[in-house]
Amino acid sequence: MKPSIEQLTEAFSCLAGPVPAEVTAPSWPVAVYTVDANLKGYHFDAAVSPAQVVTAAEILDRFGFGLDAVTGVDWIAQNEMEVVYDYFHPEINLRVVVRTRVPRASPELPTISPVFPGANWHERETHDFFGIRFLGHPNLTPFLLPEDADFHPLRKDYQP
Amino acid sequence: MIVRKESIPPGPSGEAPSETFVLNLGPQHPAAHGVLRVLMTMDGEWITKAEPVIGYIHRMHEKMGENRTWAQFLPNTSRIDYLSAMHYTHAFVGAVERAAKIEVPPRAEYVRVITSELNRIASHMVWWGAMLADLGGLTPFLYAFDDRELILDLLEGICGARLTYCYYRFGGLCNDIDDDFVQGTRAFVKHMPPRLKMYRDLVTDNIILRKRLTGIGPISAEMCRKYGATGPVIRGSGVAYDVRKIEPYSVYPQFDFKIPTYPECDSMARYLVRMDEMEQSLRIIEQALDQLPAGPVMGKVPRVLKLPPGDYCYAVEAARGRFMVRIVSDGKDTPYRVKLRTPSFSNLSLYEEASKGMILPDALAMMGSLDLVIPDIDR
């Protein structure tokens, strides 16, 4: 079924949850805005709190979206880590981005692999590169790095 | 002296239990198309659990994205998936142009489409040869590389490389195409259909191939969506998802071409999707050659490229599926983060669930139909 941006905005409005105290990111609290696609490449951007990532995934799963990628970004200046979930839709030209921020000291957020099994690999890779722990993930062992790797190479303060 | 290791579960119908063992379809295996290792827990010939282990050719492309300037990352883009290098460079260049709002002259866009579609046919040729080699037919490999050499000569004529072309630049191309490229491409477009017809008669309608592929490795549209599998895998399951049609980029809206889909969801459907895709690519090349405008091939680009802060992404229909580049820039001349969403990574993630209970030859036939390039998975 083909969702429209209005349905998405109204569905995401229910996500206006409490604001975690220790995270002071600029695009906080829940900001939902439509984006000019040929400037940014996606149509819909939602910044949610880490706890609501799974509910956002369930909403998008109901609308028939597919998971595209899970990207980790290490904002070392603001002492935070950003996790960006990309979703594409197989039938219509609507790309949704759900982003959240976790404190750099203890980067943890729930896994969405029960909703999207494809996220299992994406999250394992993000854990590999950034050390972001996904709670409830079935198998968070090193994935692209050697089995005994304990370093996280894509962190900005990584020294070989 | 046979030592019995773990306790053996009773067989399915309760009679004498047969022992499950772990087979290591390891990094060095002809059917692995590179260095993919699959840990297969087998019961006789049937697979109970096939868990791919990757990372044997991880080459730090994303880490290299962060310590090079925008232009220095271009050679990397054609080494991620070296079989469809043009698409990957197109995605990275498109993302940077979208962020810096660089105007690309129309002639450059048309040449990008022509070279990308030529590269798609070359990539499908290698897939076709490799897949049939997996099924035991070794002669098609020779035919496939014959046609592929024609394409490589054409592309080598304009950008000097056979495999890792670094042909696109921000704002256009590194140099213009000349006349014998145009004549060569027109000759190729005329030469290819009878060859494809020969392949259809010799191989596609071959009863052995039909028996080996029909009904093997069913991947439903729902599983494709859940795992994010795109490209010929999702089109083989009946969903007409093609980035060129659904999220049009470059000058693809100017051409009329069909997206071949097959509803059967099995390996034969994915095979037929790729064979029909080659014909559609030929149609696109022909139309692009007819509408090729004159004019410059390089737009105005600032000397040192600094992108406004923020994150931008650009998706492209590569030979294996949807390739998306997500760049995060903080205003400096080097990217802050480059994320490469590669199609083979998601296409392979559904392998564990899709190959449960199959026998080994069928599981390898299905892996061939997924068309994997392993450095594309490990990045």
Next chain:
Amino acid sequence: MESQVDTSKIVTFAKLEDVLALGRANSLWPLTFGLACCAIEMMATGMARFDLSRFGAEVFRPSPRQADLMIIAGTVNKKMAPAVKLLYDQMLEPKWVMALGNCAISGGPFVYPGQYAVIEGVDQLFPVDVYVPGCPPRPEALIEGILKLEEKLTGKRRFPVAKLKE
């Protein structure tokens, strides 16, 4: 009675080693061991146009037991190094190694300060006989590498070396 035939023109005597070396040089069986982009160029060399079988080297054996030339075609990274070393050890003795492409020679384009995954050069793992530079090297370069290896075995060069125009 015709004149005494000068046999030295017809029959030449060679040490057994030379005969063996000639036999080994003309039937180098490579191990199918494609890692990355250079593997595609290796395949293209084995195919009809560049035709590696002119030099007896087109039989790509999957198992190290039957191969006597290991062509490292691609990047060896730290997770793959033990597997490559094991394959080298499993090959039987008259064996040679050819490092195909810059990644195998010195880590190639993936070498920069602070890189954590790529082995910079396969000769850190085991002795390499022939280095073929290029990224990826053209099929002709791979054939030149095979000829260089044959020259190393038999001491004679099969084809004249292409002389660069002064």
Next chain:
Amino acid sequence: MNDALTGDLIYIFAFFLGGLAFAFGPFVVVYLLAPRGTRNTINKTGQYIECGMEPIGDAWIRYSAVYYLYALVFVAFAVDVLYLIPVALVYGRESAVRDFVELVIFVGILSLVIVYAWKKGVFQWNRR
């Protein structure tokens, strides 16, 4: 023992020697021609080959029974061919038609093995 018999015996003995040479010849040639020194430090040439990885587990385990039944069908036909060899010597001495009919009957009876295996479902190759 008249000379015809010894002639035959010599042929058989020569044939036997040829078989032995064919079997053990390569070992001798390899011993003579193989290079002496080896660059291998750890002796892994005798190890099982498992795609570049250390082999996991042991190869001596129990498989499902369907392979055993398949092998039985092969053995039946191997024995069948064994009996056809002497027939080939005397084929067509008296009347070729009689020999041909006998052959067809012999092979026909033995091919009942295929029919029996087919009925027992050996060729369906399902898990047993």
